[in-house]
Amino acid sequence: MVGRGWDSARLDSRVSLMKHDILSTIVHPQQRAVCSVSAPVPSGTGYKFKGPVRGTIELLNTGEGISARGRLRATVVLDCSRCLRPHNVPLDITVDEICSLDQIEDWQAGPASDDEQCPVPICDGEVVDLSELVRQLLILSVPPRSLCQPDCRGLCPQCGQNLNEAQCECHQREVDPRLVSLKRLL
Ligand SMILES: [Zn+2]
Ligand SMILES: [Zn+2]
Known part of the structure; x- marks a missing residue:
C-alpha cells in the first residue's frame, strides 16, 4: 500500500503539466524542448x-535567452460590458516570449519591474x-471589454x-411623453 501511494504521488506530479524535467537539456545553447501544457489555470490572474x-510551448535556448513559442487555449468568464451578465470568452493565445532560466521565487520576491x-x-x-509564464500570458490576453452577445441591449440607465x-x-416615456399624459388621464 505504501508503494502504491508513492506511485500515485509521482503520477500526480507528472500529470500536472506545468512543470517539466527538462532543465538539463534546455540549459545548453541551441537545445530545444517541447512542453505540453494541460493544467488548472495558475492562481493570481485576477480573473475567473x-x-x-491547454496547449504546447516549445522552448529554445538561443544562447542569449530562452525563446518560448507555441499556442495556449483557455476560457475566461467575464461580465458583459453592457448588461453585466457573466459569459464564457474563449482565449486562443499565440505564444512568442523571451524567458530566462532565473528562479521564479527570486523574481517574485524582488521589486516589481x-x-x-x-x-x-x-x-x-x-x-x-x-506557470508564471502562462499566468502572465493569460492576464495579457483577457479583453478589456466583452459583450454577452453582439447585439446586447444592456441595462436601462x-x-x-x-x-x-x-x-x-422608461424608454416609452422618452419616446412619446404625450402617451404618458394620456395614460395618467385614463
Ligand atoms: Zn450583455
Ligand atoms: Zn427603465
Whole structure:
C-alpha cells in the first residue's frame, strides 16, 4: 500500500503539466524542448477561468535567452460590458516570449519591474515551471471589454432593467411623453 501511494504521488506530479524535467537539456545553447501544457489555470490572474489551460510551448535556448513559442487555449468568464451578465470568452493565445532560466521565487520576491521587456523566469529549483509564464500570458490576453452577445441591449440607465429580458417603461416615456399624459388621464 505504501508503494502504491508513492506511485500515485509521482503520477500526480507528472500529470500536472506545468512543470517539466527538462532543465538539463534546455540549459545548453541551441537545445530545444517541447512542453505540453494541460493544467488548472495558475492562481493570481485576477480573473475567473472555466476549465484548464491547454496547449504546447516549445522552448529554445538561443544562447542569449530562452525563446518560448507555441499556442495556449483557455476560457475566461467575464461580465458583459453592457448588461453585466457573466459569459464564457474563449482565449486562443499565440505564444512568442523571451524567458530566462532565473528562479521564479527570486523574481517574485524582488521589486516589481515595470519593464515589459524583462524576461519571465521559468525555473523552480531543478525543473522548468511554466506557470508564471502562462499566468502572465493569460492576464495579457483577457479583453478589456466583452459583450454577452453582439447585439446586447444592456441595462436601462434609469431603472436598471436588463433590456435583453424585457422592455421597461422608461424608454416609452422618452419616446412619446404625450402617451404618458394620456395614460395618467385614463
Ligand atoms: Zn450583455
Ligand atoms: Zn427603465
